[in-house]
Amino acid sequence: MVIRSNLDPARGVGMAAFFAGFVPGLLQWQLGQKSRAMMAFASCTALFFAGWVIVGERLFYWSLLSPDTSNSFGSTVLQGLASIGLPIALPELLNLPANALGSILAFDVTPMGERAWRLPRDFEHVGAFLTGASGMLSAFWAAAGHWDLRLRRDGGTPEPVPSANPALCAAISWLVPGLGHAKAGQKDKGMLMGAAVLAVFALGLLFSHGHAVDRANASVWWIAQNLFGGGSLFAALMTGPLRMEQAPPHLDLGVILCTVAGLMNLVVMIDAFTVAERSVFPVQKPTEAAS
Amino acid sequence: MNLLFRLGVYVVVLFLIAIVVVGQHHENARDTLRAVVGRTGRWIVWSFVLVAVMLGLEIVCIGW
Numbered sequence: 001m002v003i004r005s006n007l008d009p010a011r012g013v014g015m016a017a018f019f020a021g022f023v024p025g026l027l028q029w030q031l032g033q034k035s036r037a038m039m040a041f042a043s044c045t046a047l048f049f050a051g052w053v054i055v056g057e058r059l060f061y062w063s064l065l066s067p068d069t070s071n072s073f074g075s076t077v078l079q080g081l082a083s084i085g086l087p088i089a090l091p092e093l094l095n096l097p098a099n100a101l102g103s104i105l106a107f108d109v110t111p112m113g114e115r116a117w118r119l120p121r122d123f124e125h126v127g128a129f130l131t132g133a134s135g136m137l138s139a140f141w142a143a144a145g146h147w148d149l150r151l152r153r154d155g156g157t158p159e160p161v162p163s164a165n166p167a168l169c170a171a172i173s174w175l176v177p178g179l180g181h182a183k184a185g186q187k188d189k190g191m192l193m194g195a196a197v198l199a200v201f202a203l204g205l206l207f208s209h210g211h212a213v214d215r216a217n218a219s220v221w222w223i224a225q226n227l228f229g230g231g232s233l234f235a236a237l238m239t240g241p242l243r244m245e246q247a248p249p250h251l252d253l254g255v256i257l258c259t260v261a262g263l264m265n266l267v268v269m270i271d272a273f274t275v276a277e278r279s280v281f282p283v284q285k286p287t288e289a290a291s
Numbered sequence: 292m293n294l295l296f297r298l299g300v301y302v303v304v305l306f307l308i309a310i311v312v313v314g315q316h317h318e319n320a321r322d323t324l325r326a327v328v329g330r331t332g333r334w335i336v337w338s339f340v341l342v343a344v345m346l347g348l349e350i351v352c353i354g355w
Binding site: 186188189191192193196197199200203253257260264267268271274 | 300303304307308310311312314315317318319320321323324
């Protein structure tokens, strides 16, 4: 174990590295890992366009702030941003190059174009999941780059080997909550935390009769729900396409519970990263640090 | 009955959230579960305090 940097375990690797994380593979390229960099860029871009061919301009409708044609100052600014490829669609924004290219190709601010944003597509739930997953994948590649930078800065020689790659632990926790903990060596705790996330998500789907996770109808809530990728994928394949004849009585409760489950899984992902990180950089208790 | 249903869901979800929050400070499931019970209890007490304060403010500002 290496304990060089434990007195300041939260020290980051700088703003430049943070912004470089928005371009998949850029951090790996800077680290000299050329093949990993190309793999990161290719995987994120392929995932984005696999979904984009289905949803296309629908992404503008699902943006956090939709660049519609109303005459307000805010809409004009958003239209300007969208026309150069910067619609505020989350989590797609985390995969900046593909998101920019996709929006430049699809942006059309005429009434006909705007109408197309609102038209539902076949398989749009799957397409929406794929474009969103490309943003999450980009974030995990960025986390991997940050981890390698941290190892290079604080790891010393020979470079220490963690119990598992922290970014990989976070990524698999996105799909299956708790699996990252199991990989990092805390199997029972991972199962407990994973079961908690799954239970809240399942309660949400139960109360809403399966309509809680639906990007087409509740796109802002979906941003947080998608932080539990396995649940979001399940909803995209199984419950999203279900037709809603009448709003279930507890739809709001279901939407909130699935959103809470997504936010809980964000904590689980960060903890999985931290557990693996601390296998190399343990945090000393204040009394140990003082002595 | 409706209030009981809501309270039931609230307590269960509070317990599940506490598992994730408390789990960050422990290394295994047994220690986590032991700490979760106390944490959920404290959160329930704070919830009642919050509701009481809001009710008090409502009575003061709007009236009974």
